[in-house]
Amino acid sequence: MKEKELRRSLSVLPIGTVMKLTGLSARQIRYYEQKNLLAPKRSKGNRRLYSLNDVDRILDIKDYLNAGLKIAEIKHIYDKKRKQAAKQNHRMSGQISDNEARQLLKNELLNIGHLQSDFPDHHNYPV
DNA sequence: CTTCTAACA
DNA sequence: TGTTAGCA
Numbered sequence: 207m208k209e210k211e212l213r214r215s216l217s218v219l220p221i222g223t224v225m226k227l228t229g230l231s232a233r234q235i236r237y238y239e240q241k242n243l244l245a246p247k248r249s250k251g252n253r254r255l256y257s258l259n260d261v262d263r264i265l266d267i268k269d270y271l272n273a274g275l276k277i278a279e280i281k282h283i284y285d286k287k288r289k290q291a292a293k294q295n296h297r298m299s300g301q302i303s304d305n306e307a308r309q310l311l312k313n314e315l316l317n318i319g320h321l322q323s324d325f326p327d328h329h330n331y332p333v
Numbered sequence: 334c335t336t337c338t339a340a341c342a
Numbered sequence: 343t344g345t346t347a348g349c350a
Contacts (some may be wrong), residue, residue, distance in 0.1 A: 222335065232336080233343060251350065253336055 214262075217247035217255035224256045228264045235264065241277045243267055243284065 221232050228235070238244050239254075244263065246254045256264075270280045 220335075221337095231343075233345085236337090237343080249336095251336085252338095253350095 214258040217257045217260070219256040219258075219261070221254050221256070224261055224264065227261050228268060230264065230268065238264065238267055238277075241281065243277065243281055 219227075221235060224230075224235060225232055235244070236254075239246065244260060244267075246256045246260055249255055267280055270283075271277075
């Protein structure tokens with residue numbers, strides 16, 4: 207893993223900061239976690255600690271919601287990303303088809319290999 | 334002072 | 343979702 211990614215995955219932001227960064231209430235941020243859309247780390251004092259990736263995900267969730275998606279649907283999107291990411295690593299060993307190569311490149315551009323972002327609608331990079 | 338959980342005049 | 347109580 208590259209250090210740039212490591213920093214984005216470092217959980218160091220208290221919920222108060224995330225509130226300002228996302229414009230959401232603590233209630234909402236905690237609610238999304240309860241729905242399993244988030245999994246922030248915890249400090250020794252049991253305080254939630256968010257990473258920049260978490261903030262990005264929260265921003266995405268915010269957009270998905272405004273786009274009319276329901277919590278359950280958003281959850282499914284992330285579950286599928288999870289499997290898709292695992293499938294990529296597993297396939298990394300042998301040769302990949304031309305189609306898979308295109309799919310992989312597209313994922314890179316969509317910033318998915320890192321567990322989030324993308325919506326079949328807006329981001330539509332020519333692959 | 335900030336955050337946490339649980340609960341609802 | 344907001345808000346509030348009672349802790350840590």
